[in-house]
Amino acid sequence: MAERSALSVRGIGRFTTDGVLRLGYAARFIALTLLHSGTSFRRFGLIIRELYFTGVLSLIIILVSGLFVGMVLGLQGYETLQTYGSESALGVLVALSLVRELGPVVAALLFASRAGSAMTAEIGLMKATEQLSAMEMMAVDPIARVVAPRFWAGVISMPLLAAMFSAMGIFGGYLVGVVLIGVDEGSFWSQMQSAVDFRDDILNGVIKSFVFGVAVTWIALLEGYDAPPTAEGVSGATTRTVVTSSLAILGLDFILTSFMFRGV
Amino acid sequence: MERSTLDLWVGLFVCAGIGALLILALKVGNMSGFSTADTYQIYARFDNIGGLKPRAPVKSAGVVVGRVGDITFDNGKFMAKVVLTIDKHFQFPKDTTASVLTSGLLGEQYIGLVAGGDSANLAQGDTLKLTQSAVVLENLISQFLYSKAAEGDTKK
Numbered sequence: 187m188a189e190r191s192a193l194s195v196r197g198i199g200r201f202t203t204d205g206v207l208r209l210g211y212a213a214r215f216i217a218l219t220l221l222h223s224g225t226s227f228r229r230f231g232l233i234i235r236e237l238y239f240t241g242v243l244s245l246i247i248i249l250v251s252g253l254f255v256g257m258v259l260g261l262q263g264y265e266t267l268q269t270y271g272s273e274s275a276l277g278v279l280v281a282l283s284l285v286r287e288l289g290p291v292v293a294a295l296l297f298a299s300r301a302g303s304a305m306t307a308e309i310g311l312m313k314a315t316e317q318l319s320a321m322e323m324m325a326v327d328p329i330a331r332v333v334a335p336r337f338w339a340g341v342i343s344m345p346l347l348a349a350m351f352s353a354m355g356i357f358g359g360y361l362v363g364v365v366l367i368g369v370d371e372g373s374f375w376s377q378m379q380s381a382v383d384f385r386d387d388i389l390n391g392v393i394k395s396f397v398f399g400v401a402v403t404w405i406a407l408l409e410g411y412d413a414p415p416t417a418e419g420v421s422g423a424t425t426r427t428v429v430t431s432s433l434a435i436l437g438l439d440f441i442l443t444s445f446m447f448r449g450v
Numbered sequence: 451m452e453r454s455t456l457d458l459w460v461g462l463f464v465c466a467g468i469g470a471l472l473i474l475a476l477k478v479g480n481m482s483g484f485s486t487a488d489t490y491q492i493y494a495r496f497d498n499i500g501g502l503k504p505r506a507p508v509k510s511a512g513v514v515v516g517r518v519g520d521i522t523f524d525n526g527k528f529m530a531k532v533v534l535t536i537d538k539h540f541q542f543p544k545d546t547t548a549s550v551l552t553s554g555l556l557g558e559q560y561i562g563l564v565a566g567g568d569s570a571n572l573a574q575g576d577t578l579k580l581t582q583s584a585v586v587l588e589n590l591i592s593q594f595l596y597s598k599a600a601e602g603d604t605k606k
Contacts, residue, residue: 231453234460242463281478346467353470356478375477383505384479392471 215408219337222330232335233342240301240336241343245350247296252351255288256280256358263359264367273369277378280359285382285391286447289352291439294398297344298431302406305336306427309410310420333411337403344399345392352391390446397442398435405431488538490574491519494548494561495529500584502550502559508534509551510563515540518561534561536572543568549582559584 226232263279309332312318318328356378363369382388406427413423499521508516519533534548545566552559572578 234456237460237463238456242459245463245466285474285478343463343467346464346470349467349470349474353473353478356474378478380507382479384475388471388474388479 211412212404212408215411216404218329219334219407222327223334223338225327225330226334226338229335232331233338236335236339237343240297240305240339241347244297244300244343244347247300248293248347248351249354251292251296252289252354253358255292255351256284256355256360257362259283259288259355260359260362260367264363264369273367274373275377276359276363276369277374278381280363281356281378281382282387284352284355284359285387287439287443289355290348290391290395290398291435293348293351294344294395294402294435295432297340297347297399298402298406298435299428301340301343302402302427302431303424305340305403305406306410306413306424307420309333309336309407310413310415310423313411313413314415314417314420316415333407337407340403340406341396341399344402345395348391348395348398386446390442394439394442394446397438401434401438402431405434489516489535490538490572492534492536492572492574492576492578494532494534494578494581495524495527496532496548496550496581496583497529498583498586499530499532499550500552500559500586502532502561502584506558506560508536508561508563510540510542510565515563532561534578541571544570544572544576545580546572546578547580547582548578550584552585 259280260276263276264273267273267275267279309318312328312332318332321328321331360374364371364374409423409427409430413419502518502521504518504521506518507514508518516534516536519535521533522531523529524531536542542563543566545568547564547566549562549564550559551562566580
């Protein structure tokens with residue numbers, strides 16, 4: 187019995203030390219990436235190439251889901267607001283929920299599963315096929331050549347994608363609310379404009395999406411770089427990227443929201 | 451893929467993203483409202499501000515002329531002290547009246563300014579002398595009931 191409990195206590199100890207070790211590794215990884223980003227900014231072509239793969243190719247999914255999320259918000263919001271006779275506040279509801287929450291969060295979740303998983307798989311395979319070791323052999327730092335450009339591409343494209351998601355969603359809400367259902371167009375826009383503040387709402391949304399961009403690309407790159415160099419290892423790392431970054435996005439969103447919007 | 455097409459696509463992507471931000475700022479938000487640069491602050495004390503919130507509009511004749519700044523409690527006079535940030539373009543006489551009003555039946559509360567007849571204008575840091583508090587629904591109902599009851603008494 188005593189041996190049994192000693193074993194489980196040892197398990198807790200190992201879990202803790204592993205966690206701390208991994209956290210330290212992650213911190214060193216991001217520090218190295220930031221340290222080596224000077225080279226990738228000097229060779230901006232590398233970042234542009236990655237921007238194409240992470241940003242431009244994510245456009246379709248972001249725009250289409252933004253449109254549909256906005257349309258659903260328009261429909262559901264109308265149904266609820268109608269019971270209080272305040273359909274004219276539909277614009278406020280759609281705009282605020284998109285700009286503050288749904289835009290950054292849903293765009294980041296889509297980004298994690300569309301671009302983050304691809305990043306992990308790519309780097310994991312590079313490691314498995316020993317391309318990273320080959321680079322090191324040729325005195326090319328893989329962090330500077332492979333990791334840093336992807337990191338910056340993710341950080342740059344995430345706020346842009348979230349802004350496009352929100353804009354597309356508001357357009358979707360407009361389509362359903364004004365064009366389809368027939369809410370008054372003037373009150374839709376004017377109430378929205380008087381309720382949405384540039385600094386408090388839009389800028390905070392941009393800050394959120396920037397933080398999410400850092401978190402998602404960091405997790406994706408770390409998982410890829412740290413993946414066991416086997417087929418199983420790479421697939422496991424890809425799954426972990428999506429799971430961890432989704433949880434990180436939702437957790438960070440709660441923390442950021444509780445700092446930004448405290449009901450004045 | 452060739453470098454120039456890559457550049458083109460990324461350029462389009464970045465432009466679209468910045469465009470979306472601009473749309474959000476100008477069409478959705480109220481950035482085209484006023485800047486904080488050319489405003490002046492005046493103070494007003496109210497017995498009761500009801501549900502007035504910071505950043506609520508200050509209107510005169512229905513036109514937005516400024517915003518409500520800080521709302522604090524004046525412990526000397528036991529009144530609410532409200533900072534009104536008014537756009538420099540709009541000058542009001544010294545004896546302007548401020549009242550807490552409600553837009554619509556259940557709408558947000560705002561401050562309405564009614565200009566007086568003084569020849570001197572309000573300047574930065576002035577305090578409005580004449581204010582009118584928010585209408586509290588419970589008081590209104592009790593007054594109504596009271597007057598109804600009084601009416602019933604006289605009829606008998």
